[in-house]
Amino acid sequence: MRVVVAVDAFKGCLSSAEAGEAVAAGVRAADPGGAVRVLPVADGGEGTVDALLAERPGCRAVARVVDAVGRPVDAAYALLDEGPGTTAVVEAASCIGLAQVDVGPDLPPRAGSAGLGLLVRHAVDHGARRVVVALGGTACTDGRAGAAARDGGVGPRP
Structure with a gap:
């Protein structure tokens, strides 16, 4: 069998x-x-980086960023070896994940995505020419405003 x-x-x-x-x-x-x-x-949340690296050539990178409520956290992303240039797969759950915060009625107004912007910036600063963001399992409720403000200008422009 x-x-x-x-x-x-x-x-x-x-x-x-x-x-x-x-x-x-x-x-x-x-x-x-x-x-x-x-x-x-993985479904785009926790474990996405590990699942990709189990089957694709590349390496795991870690950056010190902030979680959904602004506390320091080490977050992971994958740098995939493919074609011209490197592709980073950034796992939002590794920095602004729901599993990292205490869920309660006071969470929604405080939960932001700044850590995701910092993680994207780190990936670009370390050679990524393309960035794919896996958005599953996040705690943020700011509509990516925090990530846009903290990504150093990497994100899309209005």
């Missing part, structure tokens, strides 16, 4: 790769001779 395991993360418990390996262990226990391949997946 040949099985491909592609399981999204269990938020706050297991990454996609960890969940996939748990399923793969069950498949191997049921069929020790079977071939099992685990493919990490």
Whole structure:
């Protein structure tokens, strides 16, 4: 038997790769001779960078930015090796993710996207010619105003 395991993360418990390996262990226990391949997946939120780098050539980069409520946080993005120039895949959830903040009635007016702008700026400053932003799992409610103000002029102009 040949099985491909592609399981999204269990938020706050297991990454996609960890969940996939748990399923793969069950498949191997049921069929020790079977071939099992685990493919990490993500929906544009947490784990997007890890899922891409599991299957594409490139490297993980980390930048010190701010979270959705302005606290310092180390956020990740992928620098993919492709064609002329480097493409950065920026994971918004790694800096302004919902999982990083306490959710309550006071969050919406405070949650901003400045950290995302700083992360995009970091990627461009470190050689990215193209930037893809994965927007899943964010806490911000500012319509990207914070990112536009903090991206150093990289973002689209009105």
